[in-house]
Amino acid sequence: MEIAIPLPSGRSITAADMVRGWIELWFRCCDAFxxxxxxxxxxxxxxxxxxxxHRRQVTAFIRMGRFLEGLLEDPDFPLAEVLPRVQERLLQLTATREMLQDPMSEADFERLFKETFPGEPVPG
Known part of the structure; x- marks a missing residue:
């Protein structure tokens, strides 16, 4: 049984409800970002x-996502079913950060293209 946290309004909230709210807010903000x-x-x-x-904001979203991921990975914490969605979004954020903040050089692109498609002309 989870303990309810009393609020000044007289209502109460559980830790899972608080984290669920954080997760929902993080997803909405990620969508807008x-x-x-x-x-x-x-x-x-x-x-x-x-x-x-972009660099500052994507880094902040990744940090927040890792915080949420850490909470959800705790085997005693409810909401484990949300963990895959958080991890998927973290992968998306990390991929776009790498693509936009640390793009592949032309030389690396050409080398990789030639390794992957030997004998084909390099586009561009």
């Missing part, structure tokens, strides 16, 4: 300011 990311960075050449804003 990823929409901005798509519009400002993936659809056009980003400005240096937008690139820096």
């Amino acid at each position: 990823q929409q901005w990311e798509k519009e400002a960075l993936l659809s056009a050449k980003p400005s240096p300011e937008d690139s820096e804003k």
Whole structure:
């Protein structure tokens, strides 16, 4: 049985309810951030300011997601069913951070392309 935490309003809330609220808020904020990311960075050449804003924000979202992941990985904590969704979103955030903040150099791209598609002309 989970312990209810009394609130000043006279109502009470469980730790699982609090974390569920944090998770829902994190997902909504991630959705809005990823929409901005798509519009400002993936659809056009980003400005240096937008690139820096992205770096700071995506890093913050990843940190928050890892915090939530740590809570959900505790075998005694309820809401384990949400863990795969949090982990999936963390993978998305990490992938776009790497793609946008540490893009592959032309030389690395050419080398990888030639290894993967030997004999094919390198596009570009």
